[in-house]
Amino acid sequence: MTSLLVDALDGIIGASAPVVSVAPVMLSAPDRPVPLEVRVSAPTAGTNLPVVVFSHGNGWNLDGYTPLTAFWASRGFVVIQPTHLDSRRNGFGFDHPVFPTIWTERIADLTRILDQLDTIEAAVPGLAGRIDRSRVAATGHSWGGQTAQSLLGARILDEAGQVGDDMSDSRVTAGILFAATGVGGDDLHPFAQANFPFMRPSFQELTTPTLVVAGDHDQSKMSSRGPDWFTDAYTYSPGATDLLTFYGAEHSLGGIVGYEVAETTDENPERVAVIQRMSTAYLQTALHVEESSWSAARSAFSDSTDPIGRVDSK
Numbered sequence: 001m002t003s004l005l006v007d008a009l010d011g012i013i014g015a016s017a018p019v020v021s022v023a024p025v026m027l028s029a030p031d032r033p034v035p036l037e038v039r040v041s042a043p044t045a046g047t048n049l050p051v052v053v054f055s056h057g058n059g060w061n062l063d064g065y066t067p068l069t070a071f072w073a074s075r076g077f078v079v080i081q082p083t084h085l086d087s088r089r090n091g092f093g094f095d096h097p098v099f100p101t102i103w104t105e106r107i108a109d110l111t112r113i114l115d116q117l118d119t120i121e122a123a124v125p126g127l128a129g130r131i132d133r134s135r136v137a138a139t140g141h142s143w144g145g146q147t148a149q150s151l152l153g154a155r156i157l158d159e160a161g162q163v164g165d166d167m168s169d170s171r172v173t174a175g176i177l178f179a180a181t182g183v184g185g186d187d188l189h190p191f192a193q194a195n196f197p198f199m200r201p202s203f204q205e206l207t208t209p210t211l212v213v214a215g216d217h218d219q220s221k222m223s224s225r226g227p228d229w230f231t232d233a234y235t236y237s238p239g240a241t242d243l244l245t246f247y248g249a250e251h252s253l254g255g256i257v258g259y260e261v262a263e264t265t266d267e268n269p270e271r272v273a274v275i276q277r278m279s280t281a282y283l284q285t286a287l288h289v290e291e292s293s294w295s296a297a298r299s300a301f302s303d304s305t306d307p308i309g310r311v312d313s314k
Contacts, residue, residue: 003270005308008300009277012293013284016074017043023062024083025123027116029109033098034090036109038062039081040124041073050135050287051117052077053110053172055144060257061087065141068256071276077283078131080120082109086143094195103198106147107167110138114171135287137174139279141256145180146198149233153206156198157184163202174286175210176279177240179218179251182225182232192222199223203237210240211282213275215249216309217266234312242294244278244301246271246309271308274301 023039039062042049052072056064061083069079085092085102092098113120114136121128140148150156152175156164184193184200192199199222214230223229234243246253252264254271281297284290298311 005300005304006270006273006277009274009281009297012296012300013075013277013280016071017045017076019070019073020044020124020126021070021073022124025120027112027119029112032105033085033092036112037083038113038120039069040078040120040127041069041081042078042124042127042130043073043076044126046076047130048132049076049078049130050132050137050283050289052079052137052139052283053113053148054079054081055106055110055138055140055147056081056084056087057140057142057144057257058086059088061089064257064261066258067272067276068279072280072283075280075284076289077287078127080113082113084109084147099195103143103146103196106143107150110147110151111169114169133171134173136172137176137283137287138169138172139176139178140180141178142180142251145177145233146201148175149177149180149201149203149206149210151175152208152210153239154233154237155202155205157200157202163205166205168205168208172208174283175208176213176282177210177233178213178256179215179230179253180212180233181220181222182229183236187223187225187229189222189224196222203233203235203240206233206237207239209286210237211242211244211279211286212240213244213246213253213279215246215251215253215266217248218251220251241314242282242298243312244275244309245312246275247307249309274308
């Protein structure tokens with residue numbers, strides 16, 4: 001029955017278009033230990049194209065997450081993917097001196113992208129003058145979700161429980177968090193408490209419209225909490241007004257990182273197909289491409305006779 005839902009969602013978000021993808025595009029990052037490289041994917045036609053910045057999970061790079069990023073580009077978005085410092089390509093392990101600052105460098109990478117859209121436009125043949133810089137979404141998976149949520153307004157609590165610096169970016173007007181970690185505290189395992197200060201977020205300051213996507217079988221090794229840990233942004237944030245929970249989904253949500261990759265423990269191409277389309281519908285509405293897309297997609301998802309998940313809205 002999932003194919004029926006996919007067909008219904010295709011009718012909502014519209015047909016695909018040819019895409020051009022260029023990588024690596026080098027961006028200026030003078031104080032970074034290694035150069036900042038990004039992939040840019042965009043439809044070959046169209047103007048006033050919204051921008052989606054995507055932050056990968058731990059260890060990945062600009063070549064990952066094609067099931068999402070290429071799909072979004074085929075539906076009219078300019079998608080930009082950095083390779084963060086934690087990528088396995090760079091070899092900065094947990095014991096490397098640079099590792100403690102990687103979480104802040106990740107956030108800086110997304111800001112650098114938004115600062116250098118001129119360079120990005122010039123690097124992709126035919127893209128110049130076609131980007132709408134007033135419509136920008138920040139998205140990410142796992143650690144990338146934490147990275148994106150900082151631009152959306154989430155803060156980090158220090159050891160005394162005080163709210164840290166505001167790293168939000170007013171240029172970002174919407175977001176999607178895929179399997180993003182939740183609040184910290186005593187539930188965090190000792191390794192996470194010692195090494196991952198970014199796992200102590202405060203969501204009260206996240207006011208930007210955001211969709212949270214989670215799996216109800218996603219059990220983290222970083223927390224003693226259950227899969228509900230990955231829904232905290234929805235629970236505690238005033239901006240995260242929508243939550244998609246997929247039944248049986250683990251951390252890769254069926255394979256959004258890529259088809260048949262080793263990290264995916266719950267390979268499910270049909271679930272990925274639904275995530276592609278539901279996330280596109282959300283972006284279309286949140287970035288004012290088509291105001292009715294998200295409500296129509298939400299209804300189609302909820303009305304499925306063989307539900308693969310549920311949608312909650314505040």
